[in-house]
Amino acid sequence: MEAGTNYTAILFFFIFVGATLVITYWAARRTKTTEHFYAAGRSITGFQNGLALAGDYMSAASFLGIAGLVAMNGFDGLIYSTGWLVGWPIILFLIAEPLRNLGKYTFTDVVAYRLKQRPVRVASALGTMAVVLTYLIAQMVGSGTLIKLLFGLDYTLAVIIVGCVMMIYVLFGGMIATTWVQIIKAGLLLGGATAMALIVLSKFGFNPINLFAQAASTGCDPAAPAGSQMFCYGQKVLEPGTKVVTGAWDAVSLGMALMFGTAGLPHVLMRFYTVPNAKAARVSVMWATIWIGFFYLITFVLGFGAMVLVGQKNILAVGGGGNMAAPLLAQVIAGDVFFGFICAVAFATILAVVAGLTLAGAGALSHDLWVNVIRGGHAPQHEQMVAARASSIILAIAAILLGIVFEGQNVAYMVGLTFSIAASANFPALVMSVFWKRFTTWGAVSSILFGTIATLVLIYCGPTIQLDLLGPKAPPAGSPADVVAAYQAAVAAIKSQWFYFPLKNPCIYTMTGAFLVGIIVSLLAPERSAQEGFAEVERRAVLGEPRGAAAE
């Protein structure tokens, strides 16, 4: 079902876009060098950057997706909530400070620091682009579908609007505008979600346990057809189900991808260069962890609130496979205006995330590839700015085209793919370059390439593509026995093919493999200059850049 045009939501959305465009105009006048364009002049405070990180990271997939998952399955949504948070302490302990002290604009700066620039930067830019493009597809496809539901706009039009507004932010306002868009969005999302959770809890004596109890004791959805077992919640909503986690290894592998993938997302890592020093980088992760954790706890309450107050059948009835749980809850508890507000916040959420992604992609294309590979690290400032802006336009157009081409794709698996590549291609190379003295140029290149290619191949050979996308459609319940048997035989035939890979998420193999490949290749062909450079890496990771080097 498609919603009628939602004017309140569109009004709120225009207010948001208007305000952020004013900020972009202000930011554009301050964006004169690449230091401003990529790193906001390193003038963002730790607290501000913490909010911006939260705004960069809390995607519509995690807000609408987790609320929907909880509303439809109860407990299982918590597996994603925790997974998406626990990567942050890892970033804090292992990555944030050395990253800030060793790099300039991109995480590739750190990987390439004491290695041969050209091969490492080409490989690392490839890893970055793989993550940025898959995540952009997920966000753009998700946004088109959502906006169709939320605002009643045409899919293609929605994708073009998102792409164009995001391009204006990035092209003119660079990191300064993107940062403030993300801060505003984080404030709106946290404020809106908190208000909703408070209203929901006020109906249950401000005790979430009463809310869970209500969900567990609701026999069957009153809106469900009589005799149907489909929408009966019962005590199982408090227990782990089979929806998210099908097998033990799948659970472990998914956990790895969520945890270490977060620490390998280029748009998140890039934000650490916007603060003045390592201490501010540290403080910003602390705030990001606090906000994001708080947000996921609230989302869990919202999911249960939607299950009880909206009802599973009503959520499914509007389409979007459960994604509309949170907006519908807003409508039920506080009316159409609040519904419009939450819809607009969801839209703003998408804009903030794609702007961050585009900036990270532009960093890889222009800073890593154009300036450091093609121009050997020596390009005049104005040429660097032209390259940065041209890359932003290329990425924005790519985002729009990919969004249109991939219409109707399964967004959840694209997100899984993104985190798997980030954990397998980017995280191992980054960690080894900072921690391991004997890491070499070819160790880094082979580790990144292995991580990227192995993830793509294994996901292609896995159940998501082979069974869910290419495989036979499951027959509806109550089909004749021979139809069911034929379906089961077809599935078994696919599963027995030599290339079939049984895990939905290959991270446990690909990330471990990327570490092993990096270690073996490095040990087989030692690189003296890389070892000699390690003392400086160690010193600079602790102390920061030499005095005077910053004023470049």
Place this chain on the structure above:
Amino acid sequence: MNEAEARLHAVAAKRWRIAIWLSILMLVAYYGFILLVAFDKPLLGKILASGTLASGVAVPGLSLGILLGALVIVAAWVLTLVYVNWANSKYDHEIHELAHLRG
């Protein structure tokens, strides 16, 4: 290697030790939870507390799974705060005294 350089090494090594221990604690907390989800679903379904319905009836409301999931999030907060507190007071102080090594 002079005395200041040696101190720098010692400070850096100490930060890595603390960082790695805290990372391990985070991994243990999270994987403990995930492995229970994967291997012992009935345990996580165990009811710990009851909630009260509008009618005043007490019914099961809180399972061990929900409590542990929320505790994983709390653990992430606590470990983060422990590290930031240590780094902001002790570590930064040491680094500040060694700042002349920046060159």
